[in-house]
Amino acid sequence: MGSLEEHPDYDGPPFDESTIDPDPFVQFAAWLAEAEAAGLPDPNGMVLGTIDPDGSPSSRTVLLKGLHSPEGPAFELVTNAGSRKGRALALESRVTLLFPWYALHRQVIVDGLARRAADADSDRYWATRPRGSQIGAWASEQSRPIGSRADLAERVAREEARFADADAVPRPPFWGAWFVRPRAIEFWQGRPSRLHDRLVYLAGEGTWTVERRQP
Secondary structure: OOOOOOOOOOOOOOOOOOOOOOOHHHHHHHHHHHHHHOOOOOOOEEEEEEEOOOOOEEEEEEEOOEEEEOOEEEEEEEEEOOOHHHHHHHHOOEEEEEEEEHHHOEEEEEEEEEEEOOHHHHHHHHHHOOHHHHHHHHHOOOOOOOOOHHHHHHHHHHHHHHOOOOOOOOOOOOEEEEEEEEEEEEEEEOOHHHOOEEEEEEEOOOOEEEEEOOO
């Protein structure tokens, strides 16, 4: 294994103010499409950072479900309201999202405010989930301790039996969608000699401004 001090120089393409889209969501969609085209695993995976009720920071990887909300563009995710992240989101709306596209020497960092989606939006997402995932959502008290994998399997079997005759598994009241409306979105492109390109979109009154930050 090489030294932790050893690291190849980044050789990413220039990321310049003259070529970016004025809309950060259009720019994000373009980068996401490039990550998908490059064959990156889970290109829609994002690290969600929250603040626990006791003030402690917490982070975990979740999946981006879309880029729209009834109020306009937003980053969408789903979770169990009783989970650690669900409890955190309910008490503190300030969150961060990080998309780590390491193979492309890129990352996108979102600073935003999260809010719970309406039941109709949560129902729409729920209907797209495979039945097995729906059963799993009912079976798991997410983030709570459990004795063994066998105990979890028993809970799953119990829920499978409960909904065996149901054409559709209903959405649990504790499961739902959240929208993150950004206040700032940073696009980071690795460049040679650690002189990376960092362009940050800042939300204004109905418009976005862009500033370059030093690497």
